[in-house]
Amino acid sequence: MVLNYIWIGFFFIAFLAALVQTIFFGDYNVWSEIMNSSFSSARTAFEISLGLTGVLSLWLGLMKIGERGGIIAIFARMVSPFFSRLFPSLPKDSPIFGSIFMNFSANMLGLDNAATPLGLKAMKEMQEVNTQKDRATDAMIMFLVLNTTGLTLVPISVMVYRAQMGAINPSDVFLPILIATYISTLVGLIVTCIKQRINLFDKVILSTIAVVTALIGGVLIFFMNLPQEKVSLYSTVGANSLLFLIIMLFLIAGVRKRINVYEAFIDGAKEGFKTAVTIIPYLVAMLVAIGMFRASGAMEFLTDGVTYLVAACGVDTDFVGAIPTALMKPLSGSGARGMMVDAMTTYGADSFVARVASTIQGSTDTTLYILAVYFGAVGIKKSRYAAGVGLFADLVGIIAAIIVAYIFFG
Numbered sequence: 577m578v579l580n581y582i583w584i585g586f587f588f589i590a591f592l593a594a595l596v597q598t599i600f601f602g603d604y605n606v607w608s609e610i611m612n613s614s615f616s617s618a619r620t621a622f623e624i625s626l627g628l629t630g631v632l633s634l635w636l637g638l639m640k641i642g643e644r645g646g647i648i649a650i651f652a653r654m655v656s657p658f659f660s661r662l663f664p665s666l667p668k669d670s671p672i673f674g675s676i677f678m679n680f681s682a683n684m685l686g687l688d689n690a691a692t693p694l695g696l697k698a699m700k701e702m703q704e705v706n707t708q709k710d711r712a713t714d715a716m717i718m719f720l721v722l723n724t725t726g727l728t729l730v731p732i733s734v735m736v737y738r739a740q741m742g743a744i745n746p747s748d749v750f751l752p753i754l755i756a757t758y759i760s761t762l763v764g765l766i767v768t769c770i771k772q773r774i775n776l777f778d779k780v781i782l783s784t785i786a787v788v789t790a791l792i793g794g795v796l797i798f799f800m801n802l803p804q805e806k807v808s809l810y811s812t813v814g815a816n817s818l819l820f821l822i823i824m825l826f827l828i829a830g831v832r833k834r835i836n837v838y839e840a841f842i843d844g845a846k847e848g849f850k851t852a853v854t855i856i857p858y859l860v861a862m863l864v865a866i867g868m869f870r871a872s873g874a875m876e877f878l879t880d881g882v883t884y885l886v887a888a889c890g891v892d893t894d895f896v897g898a899i900p901t902a903l904m905k906p907l908s909g910s911g912a913r914g915m916m917v918d919a920m921t922t923y924g925a926d927s928f929v930a931r932v933a934s935t936i937q938g939s940t941d942t943t944l945y946i947l948a949v950y951f952g953a954v955g956i957k958k959s960r961y962a963a964g965v966g967l968f969a970d971l972v973g974i975i976a977a978i979i980v981a982y983i984f985f986g
Contacts, residue, residue, distance in 0.1 A: 617867030632848030640844025645829030726941030753938035760973025858952025
């Protein structure tokens, strides 16, 4: 129901914003822009799905090899003590945990193209044990929230964009992003655990959080002692080489088990193609609503309103140029990237605003897009409180990103 209200809300707000543009500013072209946006957004949704087809086929094919080779089962057993507490409704030692682990790992390495198909596979496996096929389970919601908070150890894409825009040190946002995204993920985890009445003081959960915190602290210390020019190099090479090592591990396990690796890949790739087709209607619905919202001028009104409130509260307004990125981030990944690039173009890649926008971009993931794609792929219509908790964690991550940016660059 939450997604239903959000979706309808986009249309109503777009209509009201267009009326304001017409009546008070005499902008009669806004209606044409809104309708043109609806067509272009629908086309974009299809193009995204088309682009996902190849990636989904590739990674679900590789995952099928990993399954038949026994590697996914090994991963599942490794993380079962922790995941069985976070996802108590799933069968203990379930192979689903292996898919969840692979998805989280890809997200942490900043490899979005790999994370999405792995996440969709995990969702389909969770749907198989779901007794109410149109209603999200607690396990699905926990999984979605942890995805939308976007814990990323290596923000490769943000650093690449900064390099392309001429930043002197493209990786100077690496540490602020790491801190902000960890805060967002931790808050999302805690809120979801409270909502689902999961014991946060369980020794396994506490010890795992402590280990992850220590790992992130170690990464911080390691990269703080590196020259700036080495940060991007080490993080990019490390993430991609580790992922390729996993692919080789899958292939070796398949050969060792004497399975037909090629046929296993083809079987998995077929599933990827079907999944890509399934999500098209859900993407069209969400992206068209967001596109019309933007074309109506509602985003500008919202940005101006936030800027006014910040100034009225006597808070420093140096960061307000990054507000469009913050507002767009939960709605559209490509839109938020566009806003980030626009901030770098307008203010300079090494400006404070550009660094704040870059930190925000890496602090969380695109909540509504993820909900549309992941729930749409398995036919979930009742998302329950997933959107609410995901958007709250986004808000915390964005606030954390702004504060951390002031500490590092202000």
